[in-house]
Amino acid sequence: MGYCFTEDGMMSVWSELEKRYDIYAPKRFAGKGRFSDTDCVRYGQVHSATEIVFDKKAEYSAKEFLLPNAETLFYFTEDQILESACKEKEMLVFLRSCDLHAIKRLDAVYLEQGFIDSYYKRLRDKVKFVLMGCPKAFDTCFCVDMGTNKSTDYDMSIDKVNDKYYMDCKIEEWTELFAQSAERVQDVQPAYVTETKTHVNLPVQMPNTMLQSDLWREYDGRCIACGRCNFVCPTCTCFTMQDMYYTENGKAGERRRVWASCMVDGYADVAGGGTYRKKHGERMRYKVLHKVWDFQKKHGYPMCVGCGRCDDICPEYISFSHCVNGLKKACKEVMENE
Ligand code: SF4
Ligand code: SF4
Incomplete structure (x- = not known):
């Protein structure tokens, strides 16, 4: 069933929802942007719908509510272990369609691989999702x-049109x-985009020679292995x-378990002092192939949801979408010459 709220109507519903839920949504943090005198839009607790930023992409995703960037698992003494308590209140998380599709990827990793991660599940059971309609795509979205531009798997949806x-x-209970x-209002459908400026073509065949391709060498020098692309990604799930x-x-x-990044030094260290993927281009290859090839082979859909955050955040202006398109082209050339 659909509803049309004025600001006042929304405020009265909000105060009731807040009795039950902590509510999180993209909000503006003044002066906290990457450059001086710029703001940052990222997730935070909101106490009114007017705090929600609808017209900008959140720099970080909503995954932090299911996978906190630093999560205490248990406390220990010499002879005792005490499991950490879970947050008590339920959560209402506002997010866009691509990020809701990303939750499906997190569920696949943490709940559906023959093992249920209890720390993930105890938070997952507390979250309800409010889909934010997307009337237009941002520049780097794809x-x-x-296939993540539309979603029906939400608990509530919200679209802001003028002041409604x-x-x-x-x-049911709400x-x-x-x-x-x-x-x-009859038939409220959350807005979704049907066209983006950025396009990505995924490879349909992966010749083994792509592992040694010169394509990856470009990133040996350009990538500084800062790991930002992993931390903003709604589908990166690694921790240490x-x-x-x-x-x-x-x-x-x-x-504690804390977010880890396959792009930074130390991630692939092994016993005996060895390290896999020393070159930054090798790390880029590992990340890209995992996002658009390996995960797809295992689960039937790619890991990447096309949010474009990795392109937005990279200090070296490395574009994931550009790299994937280069991969597709290189694969095609190899296949044609075989
Ligand atoms: S576009 Fe980048 S940040 Fe977004 S899901 Fe794909 S790999 Fe992750
Ligand atoms: S954000 Fe850019 S520079 Fe940093 S690790 Fe990722 S690709 Fe490399």
Whole structure:
């Protein structure tokens, strides 16, 4: 059922929703941008719909609510282990279609590979998603080519048109409250884009020789292995472990898992002092092939959802979409010459 809210109607519903949920959405952080005197749009807790930024892409994705960038798993002493408590309140997370498709990728990794990650699941069970309609694509988005531009798998949807909010609500228990504060509207459909400026063509065959292709050499010099592209990516799921010791003898402390990045030094270190993928181009190859080839072979759909955040954030202006298109071209050339 659809609803049309004025600002006042939205405020009264919001205060009821906040009793049940912590609400998170893209919001503006003044002066926190990458360059001086610029703002940053990223996720934060919002206490009113007016705080939500609808017309900019959040620099970071919504994955931090399911996979915190540093999460304490348990506390230990010499002879005891105490599992960390889970956040008590439920969460309502506003996100766009590509990011909702990214949640499907996280679920595949953490819930559907023959093992259920209990730390992921306990947060996942607390989250409801509000799909933010996308009336137009941002410059680096390529969601249409990745098939992630449209989503129906939401709990609620929201579109802001002028000073009105149009919402679809699939959660039965909220429909009465919504009806009291809004005008009922037939057939509310969240907006979605059908065209993007950026296009990506995925390879359909992968010759083995692509592993040694010169294509990757460009990134040996250009990439500085900062890992930003991984941290903003809604589908990067790797973490590493850190033990924090409270005492000098190391017998009391906590174990955390923290985000890891396949692009940075140390990620592929192994026992005995070895390291895989020393060259930055080799790391780029590993990341790109995982996003558009290996994951697809295993799950039937690519890992990348085409949000374009990695292109937006790279300090060296390295474009993932450009690289994928170069990969497709190089694969085609190899196949034609075989
Ligand atoms: S690889 Fe880049 S475009 Fe694809 S989902 Fe990750 S951040 Fe978005
Ligand atoms: S953000 Fe750019 S420079 Fe940094 S690791 Fe990724 S590709 Fe390399």
